[in-house]
Amino acid sequence: MEQFFTNNEQIKSIIKNINITRTLFLSSIIVGEEYIGKLHLASYLFPSATIVDATLENVNEALKGVDEAIITHFEKVKNIDNLDFDNKRIIALATFLGNKKIIHDKFAFIYQMPSLKERPEDIEPLAHYFLNEAKENLSIQSDIELNYEALDISQNFKSLKKSVYQQLLYASIESQDIEKIMYNFLLKKYNDDTQELYKHYLWLYEKPLIEAGLDRYGSQLKLSNILGINRNTLRKKINELNLH
Numbered sequence: 001m002e003q004f005f006t007n008n009e010q011i012k013s014i015i016k017n018i019n020i021t022r023t024l025f026l027s028s029i030i031v032g033e034e035y036i037g038k039l040h041l042a043s044y045l046f047p048s049a050t051i052v053d054a055t056l057e058n059v060n061e062a063l064k065g066v067d068e069a070i071i072t073h074f075e076k077v078k079n080i081d082n083l084d085f086d087n088k089r090i091i092a093l094a095t096f097l098g099n100k101k102i103i104h105d106k107f108a109f110i111y112q113m114p115s116l117k118e119r120p121e122d123i124e125p126l127a128h129y130f131l132n133e134a135k136e137n138l139s140i141q142s143d144i145e146l147n148y149e150a151l152d153i154s155q156n157f158k159s160l161k162k163s164v165y166q167q168l169l170y171a172s173i174e175s176q177d178i179e180k181i182m183y184n185f186l187l188k189k190y191n192d193d194t195q196e197l198y199k200h201y202l203w204l205y206e207k208p209l210i211e212a213g214l215d216r217y218g219s220q221l222k223l224s225n226i227l228g229i230n231r232n233t234l235r236k237k238i239n240e241l242n243l244h
Helices: 009-021 038-045 059-063 100-106 120-137 157-172 175-187 197-201 203-217 220-227 231-240
Strands: 028-031 050-053 068-072 089-094 109-112
Touching (some): 009 109, 028 038, 038 068, 120 157
Parallel strands (some): 028 089, 028 109
């Protein structure tokens, strides 16, 4: 992303407060779950800042000669007291606060950044951003209607992005693509000890075929006619495939 966009008032407040003090040599820490955009927010606010990973053996060495820095994975710093923040503008990023007293002594401002679950107003614009990104990266021109109920935000940006990419792929995939996917999948399953492979993987075809038909028509009788199979046979398949 070239810019940071949000409709969440809590994040807007963080941006406003940091912008007010951005010219001062003060240190701030942003705390929140993984993959919620902490690094992106910090980079948006301080695009010229040096990014330092706190897992480095000597963080102070990495901060030498730097007056503005973003420190990632700050929860992994072992000796916070030894860090030299004098005459530096530091934004630390952490998934949780360790020793709160030391943290309060070290940082002038502590900001709690909400997860995507706590900012539903950001999900739709982020999903559309990832959709446009996916279309560009995968060279897919067709438009799709996102199923917002199926979006996965369990891991914030990470899972949201993945579920958007998946929806685009599922909506744009063609029969020849499915054939290639199945070929590569099944090729790995063949070996000298393979027995009844046909029966073992037949459900890969039958389950989506029947499940999609049930969702489309909502009637076993109508679906059995469309598939050209006996209604009792269809009912047996539904039970075998646990499609209740």
